[in-house]
Amino acid sequence: MEKPIIEFINYIRQYSTLSNEAENAIVALARNETLAKGSILNKEGKTCKRLYFLKSGTVRTYFYQDGKDITHWIYPKNNMVTSWYSYLSQTPSKDYIETTEISEVISLTYTQWQELYTTFPELERFGRLLIEEQMALLDDFYKGYYFLSAKEKYQLLIKAIPNITQIANLGHIASMLGISQETLSRARK
Template identity: 80%
Template sequence: MIDKPIIEFINYIQQYTLLSKEAVNAISSLVLYETLEKGTLLNKEGKTCKRLYFLKSGSLRTYFYQNGKDITHWVYPENNVITSWHSYITQTPSKDYIEIITPSEVISLTYDQWQELYTKFPELERFGRLLIEKELALIDDFYKGYYFLSAKEKYELLVTAIPNITQIANLGHIASMLGISQETLSRVRK
């Protein structure tokens, strides 16, 4: 019997590709399921990110430090796959942090486990490709016009990408993500 959180992860994958029973069983036998508290770091600068995470519930953010200042790069709501993308894909040390910002349930597999699964189950390789395409399209759409947008337009773009952003992230993280002050964010939201 497969646990409910793992079934939700399997269902997420099956949005991209149908899985054989053997693939489902292989994934189920390898996944790590964790309940994590706010403030937990999944990865940090200088550490190679070895896991791809599925955020079943809760929220997290990716951030980095620039001139000693904490800069939020992105906030992820539940039902998303997250990692330190550059570090994970290239298996090199990360330049950012992944932090749980609300109590969360996370399911993960290692880079090596995914590589083995891709070899054994071509449908999972399709999942990996489609997932990366989706992430690349989101990043491209968000950042293409980002540098030319007003603070209000940046906020509207963010709310389009993550409609519940104000429920899952604090205003400081949102302002940092948009590259604006909290005061400007407060004016924009009014």
């Protein structure tokens, strides 16, 4: 088994014990890619068909509002990445998924995951726990988004993504927090 796939299998094992059969099924279906900086994994208007494991690199999701690029979330390595609503509902996306540096991803399609969930209960458990974790993280972050000060928002983001300042530019971080870069500079002090 290739090292990137082993890392993906180990990531899944954090959520659920895997049978050899489930591991072999994942290995047979998984697509491993190295992507250049600026690669678009999905864009507005297209249904997101793949769930990605970000083995290395950084990915950002963003959308356009009044012609302005707004960062929705920044994903560091060792995370699952997709346009969540589009992927889960299999409807057109409202956002873009883009690599912000050379990145290695391992992915399976929505249909492949559904078949794996049906065949292997331990993978269905993985899927459920992953979604629960994502929902809790985003719920906590975005509740704070509406009533916290800029400094408190920044601290909440650091709690969610401790290395955010090493993997994302300040413009994207400020956009994600809904504040100006100047306000972000003050909040970081």
